[in-house]
Amino acid sequence: MLLLNYKPVLHQPTGIGVYANAVLPALQDFEHVVIPGGGSGGGKERLKRLAWSQFQLPRLAKQLKVDLIFTPAPEGYLGEQVVPQVVMVHDLRPLSHPERSMQSLYFRNWVPPLLRQSRHIITNSKFTALEICRSIGVPESKTSVISLGYDADHFYPSELKQRLHCRPYLLHVGQAYPHKNLQRLIHAFHAIAHRFPTVDLVLLGKPHPSESHKLQQLTSELGLSMRVIFKSYVCYGDLPNWYRGALAFVYPSLWEGFGLPILEAMACGCPVVTSYGSGMEEISSGCALLVDPFSVPDIAQKTSHLIDQKKARDAFSQSGINRAAHFSWEATSRATSMEIKSVIDSVR
Numbered sequence: 001m002l003l004l005n006y007k008p009v010l011h012q013p014t015g016i017g018v019y020a021n022a023v024l025p026a027l028q029d030f031e032h033v034v035i036p037g038g039g040s041g042g043g044k045e046r047l048k049r050l051a052w053s054q055f056q057l058p059r060l061a062k063q064l065k066v067d068l069i070f071t072p073a074p075e076g077y078l079g080e081q082v083v084p085q086v087v088m089v090h091d092l093r094p095l096s097h098p099e100r101s102m103q104s105l106y107f108r109n110w111v112p113p114l115l116r117q118s119r120h121i122i123t124n125s126k127f128t129a130l131e132i133c134r135s136i137g138v139p140e141s142k143t144s145v146i147s148l149g150y151d152a153d154h155f156y157p158s159e160l161k162q163r164l165h166c167r168p169y170l171l172h173v174g175q176a177y178p179h180k181n182l183q184r185l186i187h188a189f190h191a192i193a194h195r196f197p198t199v200d201l202v203l204l205g206k207p208h209p210s211e212s213h214k215l216q217q218l219t220s221e222l223g224l225s226m227r228v229i230f231k232s233y234v235c236y237g238d239l240p241n242w243y244r245g246a247l248a249f250v251y252p253s254l255w256e257g258f259g260l261p262i263l264e265a266m267a268c269g270c271p272v273v274t275s276y277g278s279g280m281e282e283i284s285s286g287c288a289l290l291v292d293p294f295s296v297p298d299i300a301q302k303t304s305h306l307i308d309q310k311k312a313r314d315a316f317s318q319s320g321i322n323r324a325a326h327f328s329w330e331a332t333s334r335a336t337s338m339e340i341k342s343v344i345d346s347v348r
Contacts, residue, residue: 001030001031001032001033001064001065001066001067002027002030002031002032002066002068002069002070002340002344003032003033003035003060003064003066003068003069003070003083004024004027004028004032004034004035004070005057005069005070005071005075005076006024006035006036006037006071006072007035007036007037007039007049007052007053007071007075008020008037008049008071008072008075009021009036009037009038009072009073010037010038010039010040010041011037011038011039011040012040012206012233014175015090015148015258015260016072016073016088017037018260019088019090019124019148019260020037020072020073020088022149022151022329022333023072023329023332023333023336023337025333026334026336026337027070027333027336027337029337030337030340030341030344033064033066035057035060043101043102043103046103046106047102049075050075050106050110053075053076053077054077054079055077057069057076057077058077058082058083061083062082062083066083067083067084067344067347067348068083068084068085068086068119068340068343068344069084069085069086070085070086070087070088070340071085071086071087071088072088073087073088073089073090074087074088074089074090074107074111074114074115075114076114076118077114078110078114078117079117081117081118081119084118084119084343084347085114085117085118086118086119086120086122086339086340086343087114087115087118087121087122088121088122088123088124089115089121089122089123089128089132089257090123090124090128090257090258091128091131091255091256091257091258091279092107092111092128092132092135092136092257093177093179093255093256093257094106094107095107095108095111095135096131096255097178097179097254097255099177099178111136112136112137115132115136116136116137116138118142119343119346119347120142120143120339120343121138121142121143122143122144122339123143123144123145123146123257124145124146124147124148124279125145125147125257125258125279125282125283126145126282127257127278127282128145128258128279129143129145144339146332146336146339147258147283147327147331147332148258148263148327148332149263149327149329149330149331149332149333150260150263150267150327150328150329152267152328154236154240155239155243155264155267155324156240156267156268156269157244157267157268157269157317157321158240158244158268158269161241161244161245162241162245163245164238164241164242164245165200165202165245167198167199168196168198168199168247169199169200169201169202169229169245169246170189170199170200170201170202170246170247170248170249170250170303170307171202171204171242171243171246171249171250171265171270172185172201172202172203172204172205172250173204173205173239173242173243173249173251173261173264173265174204174205174251174253174261175205175206175207175208176203176207176208176211176215177208177211179253179254179255180253180254181252181253181254181275181293182203182211182215183215183218184252184293184296184299185201185250185252185299186201186219186222186224186228187218187222187296188252188296188297188299188303189201189224189227189228189300189303190222190224191297191300192300192304192307193224193227195304196304196307199227199247200227200228200229201224201227201228201229201250202229202231202242202246203215203229203230203231204233204234204239204242205231205232205233206232206233207230207232212230215230216230239264240264240268243264243265243268243269243270244268244270246265246270247306247307248270248272248273248303248306248307248313248316249261249262249265249270249271249272249273250273250274250299250303251265251272251273251274251275251280252273252274252275252293252299253274253275253278253280254275254294255277255278256275256278256279256280257279258283259279259280259283259284262274262280262283262284262288263283263324263327265320266284266287266288266320266321266323266324267320267321267324269317269318269320269321270317270320271288271289271306271313271316271317271320272284272287272288272289272316272320273289273290273291273299273303273306274288274289274290274291275290275292276290276291276292276293277293284320284323285323286319287316287319287320287322287323288316288320289302289305289306289312291303
């Protein structure tokens with residue numbers, strides 16, 4: 001029997017939740033029990049999950065006589081592994097780019113021993129797999145790379161674009177964590193704003209408790225309050241139209257294990273500007289315009305190139321559509337199910 005620990009899946013799912021919900025139907029083909037999530041996130045809730053994972057999760061798994069626990073995030077219990085665990089690691093960003101947060105504290109103190117003690121680790125890119133082996137010290141044989149996917153019935157190119165913003169715009173999607181590099185993106189937009197007076201920058205994503213205020217203050221200081229548009233979490237149904245309507249999707253993050261919004265934008269035919277290095281370059285694979293995320297002039301110059309050149313936008317739009325066709329949640333689910341079956345067979 002398989003215990004599906006979905007406690008880390010929040011009420012408003014972001015990357016972890018989208019992945020977890022996508023693979024759930026395939027994993028429910030096993031004899032299973034699901035522990036549902038549905039929380040709102042935050043430090044206090046993480047502490048509660050931490051305590052539950054350490055004391056209640058192994059006890060429950062033992063009572064139910066399950067063969068394996070699968071958690072679609074790097075969460076689980078430490079100590080004697082009375083029931084083996086498989087965890088999914090999307091990235092190690094809280095270790096590489098730590099903040100003063102409960103998440104970074106958790107990743108420093110809990111995640112390394114958890115990954116060493118887990119029976120197997122699933123991750124979504126070769127880059128992250130190498131980072132796990134290098135920084136945590138687990139053998140390569142203990143990791144499996146299974147790419148993320150997207151819902152092709154939801155994210156697809158369309159000429160019928162619902163108008164969600166009244167002016168042409170550049171788009172970024174994601175919560176305003178410091179590693180998302182939004183300060184440099186705003187400075188880059190400021191550098192080119194005078195050349196494109198009708199173009200706005202739309203930032204979609206849940207507010208960050210400390211960064212969002214700083215970003216809004218920056219836009220005010222730069223005189224961009226009317227042109228940098230902050231939109232909080234948008235519903236899943238509206239997201240494709242935001243991608244389809246954008247001149248370009250600009251994602252100059254400092255670090256991503258995979259970069260799911262890149263794939264979603266490509267699938268919708270939106271040309272992508274993203275960063276050299278980490279999982280972003282691996283996933284975009286020559287089908288996006290790459291920038292040095294530490295260079296405001298480089299971000300500005302290459303973004304303005306896409307605004308200026310319709311031929312370049314069309315070329316990256318088509319290459320992105322072709323690249324996205326290599327990914328699907330069906331393939332992700334199938335590979336995840338096979339990996340789980342292999343681990344269950346090995347522990348019986």
